[in-house]
Amino acid sequence: MPREANAVDFWRGFALITIFIDHIPGLVYSHYTLANFSISDAADLFVFLAGWSLRLMAEGGGRVMPTRNIMLRLGGRALEIYAAQVLITMIAIAMLAGSAIEFSNPLLLQWHNAAAVFNDPVPAHIGLAALTHQLGYFDILPLYVVLMLMAPFFALLDRLAPQLLLPFSVAFYLIVLAFRLTLPTWPVSGTWFFNPLAWQVVFVLGFVLAKADAGPGAFVRRHIRWLRVLGVPIVILGALTHQFNWWPDPTKVPDPKLFFIADKTFVTPMRLIQFLALVAVFSITFPYIRKAAEIEALRRPVLALIGLLAMLGRNSLHVFCIGSLLSLTAQIARFYYRGTVWIDTAVVIFGIIVMAVTAWLAEARQRFRAPAPAC
Amino acid sequence: MASRGTTTLQGARAGVLIAALAVALAFDARAQTPAPSTAPAAAPFTKDCQVGATPIADESPLPNVASVLAKRKTLRILTMGASPGPAGRHGGYSAVIESILERALKGIDVVIINRGVSGELAADAAFRMKNEVALDEPDLVLWQVGTNDALAYVPADQFASTLKTQIDWLKNHKVDVVLVGLQFASQMLRDAHYAEIRDTLRKVAARENVIVVRYYEAMQFVEEAAREGGVSAEEFELTESGSNCLAQYVARAITLGVFAKNLPPRR
Numbered sequence: 001m002p003r004e005a006n007a008v009d010f011w012r013g014f015a016l017i018t019i020f021i022d023h024i025p026g027l028v029y030s031h032y033t034l035a036n037f038s039i040s041d042a043a044d045l046f047v048f049l050a051g052w053s054l055r056l057m058a059e060g061g062g063r064v065m066p067t068r069n070i071m072l073r074l075g076g077r078a079l080e081i082y083a084a085q086v087l088i089t090m091i092a093i094a095m096l097a098g099s100a101i102e103f104s105n106p107l108l109l110q111w112h113n114a115a116a117v118f119n120d121p122v123p124a125h126i127g128l129a130a131l132t133h134q135l136g137y138f139d140i141l142p143l144y145v146v147l148m149l150m151a152p153f154f155a156l157l158d159r160l161a162p163q164l165l166l167p168f169s170v171a172f173y174l175i176v177l178a179f180r181l182t183l184p185t186w187p188v189s190g191t192w193f194f195n196p197l198a199w200q201v202v203f204v205l206g207f208v209l210a211k212a213d214a215g216p217g218a219f220v221r222r223h224i225r226w227l228r229v230l231g232v233p234i235v236i237l238g239a240l241t242h243q244f245n246w247w248p249d250p251t252k253v254p255d256p257k258l259f260f261i262a263d264k265t266f267v268t269p270m271r272l273i274q275f276l277a278l279v280a281v282f283s284i285t286f287p288y289i290r291k292a293a294e295i296e297a298l299r300r301p302v303l304a305l306i307g308l309l310a311m312l313g314r315n316s317l318h319v320f321c322i323g324s325l326l327s328l329t330a331q332i333a334r335f336y337y338r339g340t341v342w343i344d345t346a347v348v349i350f351g352i353i354v355m356a357v358t359a360w361l362a363e364a365r366q367r368f369r370a371p372a373p374a375c
Numbered sequence: 376m377a378s379r380g381t382t383t384l385q386g387a388r389a390g391v392l393i394a395a396l397a398v399a400l401a402f403d404a405r406a407q408t409p410a411p412s413t414a415p416a417a418a419p420f421t422k423d424c425q426v427g428a429t430p431i432a433d434e435s436p437l438p439n440v441a442s443v444l445a446k447r448k449t450l451r452i453l454t455m456g457a458s459p460g461p462a463g464r465h466g467g468y469s470a471v472i473e474s475i476l477e478r479a480l481k482g483i484d485v486v487i488i489n490r491g492v493s494g495e496l497a498a499d500a501a502f503r504m505k506n507e508v509a510l511d512e513p514d515l516v517l518w519q520v521g522t523n524d525a526l527a528y529v530p531a532d533q534f535a536s537t538l539k540t541q542i543d544w545l546k547n548h549k550v551d552v553v554l555v556g557l558q559f560a561s562q563m564l565r566d567a568h569y570a571e572i573r574d575t576l577r578k579v580a581a582r583e584n585v586i587v588v589r590y591y592e593a594m595q596f597v598e599e600a601a602r603e604g605g606v607s608a609e610e611f612e613l614t615e616s617g618s619n620c621l622a623q624y625v626a627r628a629i630t631l632g633v634f635a636k637n638l639p640p641r642r
Contacts, residue, residue: 025496026527107522107560110457113493136494180510189469189489247502250509251548263506331527339528 002363005310007286008056012049013309016319018042020351023137023327026334028344039238039262040275043140046320047199048279049313050144051206058155059211067159071152078148081317082131085141088321089128092135092328093117099332108332112136116188123187132186138324139193146183146196147203154204162215169204172197177258177266191265198266205276220280228284231277238274308356315359322358326351435586437551437632443514444633449484450476453511455500456519456555457493471622472517472629479630488513497524497534501541508550516545517625519555525563525572535575542583553628554580554587555621559594588628590621 003009018033019042035041057073058065065073093114100108109118112135116124127133131142157165175181176197183192211217220227241247253260262270293302312319330347337343444450454469469487476485490507492500497520504516524534538554545552556576563569573591580587 025494025499025523026529103562105560105562107526107558107563110558111494111526113457115457115493136492190491193492247505250506253509257506257509261506261509264503334528335526 001367002311002314005290005306007283008049008052009310009313010286010289010306011045011282011309012053012313012316013311013319014313015042015045015049016312016316016323016355017309017352019046019140019320020323020327020355021348023324024330024334024347026339027330027347028339028341029348037239037242038235038274038278039241039271040278041264043194043264044202044267044271044275045279046140046316047143047147047202048206048275050147051203051208052210054151054155054203054207055210058158067156070155074148074151074155078145078151081141081148082145084317084321085131085138085145086129088141088324089135089138091325092138095325095328095332103336111331112138112328113188120187127186127188130186132184133188134185134193137327141320141324142192143194143196143199147200150196150200151203154200154207158207162211166204166208166216169201173201174259177268178256180256180258180266182265193265195265195267201272202267202275224280224283227280231280234274234277235281238278308352311359311363312355315362318362319355319359323351323355326354435580435584435632437515437553437586437629439549439551440515440629441633444480444483448482449486450480450515451486451488451511451513452515452517453504453507453513454487454489454491454517454519455504455507456491456495457522468619468622471619472626475623475626476629479626480633491519494523496527496529497521497537497541498529501537501544504541505544508545508548513550515629516550516552517555518552521557521572521576525557525566525569528568529572531568531571531575534572535579538576538579539583542579542585546583551632552585553625553632554585555625556587556589557591559591586628586632588621588624590624593620593624 018035021027021029021033022035022042024030030036033042034045054074058070092112096108096111096114097118100106109115113133114135116133117128124133131145134142154165154169157168176195181197182195183197185191208215209217209220212221247262248260250257250261258266258268260270261268264271289302290306292298293306295302330351333347334343440450452472469489473485473487477483488507488511490503490511492503495503500518500520504518507513508516520538521534542552554576557569557573577587
């Protein structure tokens with residue numbers, strides 16, 4: 001049986017739908033997602049909740065998983081995500097190639113960093129396998145793979161010296177920012193769009209804050225009211241900054257500049273602080289959303305919403321993969337059928353239905369799996 | 376047609392100017408020592424990249440680059456937008472530009488910083504570009520822009536506003552910009568929005584007096600030249616040669632811009 005709807009799955013489902021919409025450039029609805037009202041966006045939430053889930057996996061349900069099991073499980077998870085990345089990248093390449101043939105338009109072969117794959121396949125395929133060549137909008141899972149490879153170390157450090165994990169992660173993050181350390185891309189020269197060396201801090205924050213009974217997680221729970229009071233103006237300021245273009249001129253800030261500018265690749269402090277404020281403020285909402293289901297008139301839609309988002313969140317890898325391919329399908333569809341509000345509406349509705357069916361199928365597969373025959 | 380004729384004339388005028396500058400500097404070099412390290416040498420296009428009389432770029436000055444070259448021996452170029460191709464035998468788009476420019480601008484070390492994100496809209500690239508300018512301190516930004524906005528049906532006025540605001544920001548921060556226009560596909564010839572974005576790009580660039588490398592027109596010429604057989608423009612664009620040609624057009628446009636510092640603004 002799938003677990004009951006909870007806040008983590010609910011918000012992860014929310015992040016998945018948001019990422020799907022954000023990854024369709026030009027879509028009418030992409031102007032109304034979190035990224036338009038906030039310095040951080042759904043990617044931050046997705047990575048933060050991945051860290052949170054790691055804690056639930058390691059210590060959930062009141063039992064502490066043995067360290068060796070955690071290592072094996074995380075290694076397996078990294079491999080699973082890597083396989084998913086390779087699979088969806090190959091399907092995306094085939095979709096671009098198929099569309100180019102079907103519509104006799106080779107422009108599609110140059111979309112989303114795919115040109116190297118078609119022009120110079122020998123190094124490009126090495127890059128695809130090594131994750132150093134990533135298609136545009138197919139760059140979150142490589143980050144996730146690296147985070148999962150780092151995760152055994154985080155989990156181990158958390159077991160041995162839990163008080164050191166967050167200081168270590170933050171110190172490493174600051175060094176990365178100060179020296180602009182990043183991972184290169186190849187064969188097309190450049191850098192990873194999501195720099196795992198910096199984004200690890202978001203993942204670790206999720207992992208650390210998920211621990212309710214000790215450390216920063218316990219501190220945050222004790223002082224959540226004050227943190228929300230502090231968070232509200234930060235969230236409002238973030239929205240206003242976006243709305244009125246109040247961004248600081250990055251050339252005018254002191255060195256090291258990454259400490260003071262808003263940058264997604266390095267998930268800079270401005271972005272990180274605003275994201276944490278957002279989490280503090282919006283963490284209050286899920287219980288109220290659930291409470292809204294007690295109102296008779298709202299019961300069905302609210303339960304449906306909670307059920308849908310939580311189901312998407314519970315099956316995040318499957319849904320994320322399908323969502324990425326749906327975003328690309330939507331881009332191709334919008335290109336050929338013109339990006340009208342009707343097409344965009346159809347794209348979003350269709351996309352959410354397919355993501356829901358994917359999640360349902362993943363759970364149905366678990367439910368209907370035949371029990372192993374007794375020996 | 377009239378505007379095309381005018382641009383052709385402008386291209387011819389620029390060619391004469393470059394030749395005159397080259398001759399003048401050559402004579403000057405003989406008369407004085409040491410020779411100017413930045414003698415212009417607008418390299419001819421390789422056979423594959425010949426585009427007849429098609430203007431590849433309007434001549435517009437790159438005042439900041441010219442001023443930087445007078446002071447130091449390094450030219451830093453930031454590339455934004457889709458990367459047109461892989462490394463290949465010649466090292467790819469960036470390496471070809473670097474090599475041509477280093478040959479043309481003798482004694483200058485050209486550093487190319489690639490921060491392109493494929494599929495990115497102009498508005499997103501513009502935001503990121505400000506950070507990259509602050510972090511990498513380039514003298515020139517090479518921005519391949521328009522194709523993604525055209526394919527995503529971004530309204531032309533919104534695209535124009537993004538472009539203008541960004542060009543103004545770059546000018547205010549003493550960074551020159553060379554725009555690389557939309558990619559060519561014969562299927563897009565009848566696409567009104569694609570044409571509108573192309574036209575918008577050209578108009579904004581003309582108003583702002585910045586160079587646009589007309590990749591679309593160059594490839595259109597290749598397409599017409601290949602009618603009787605051979606490789607089509609779209610296929611050509613996808614080859615290493617296609618990527619190299621774009622690099623040659625860009626490098627030519629930059630050298631034109633460096634030595635066109637005394638030109639009056641275009642109308």
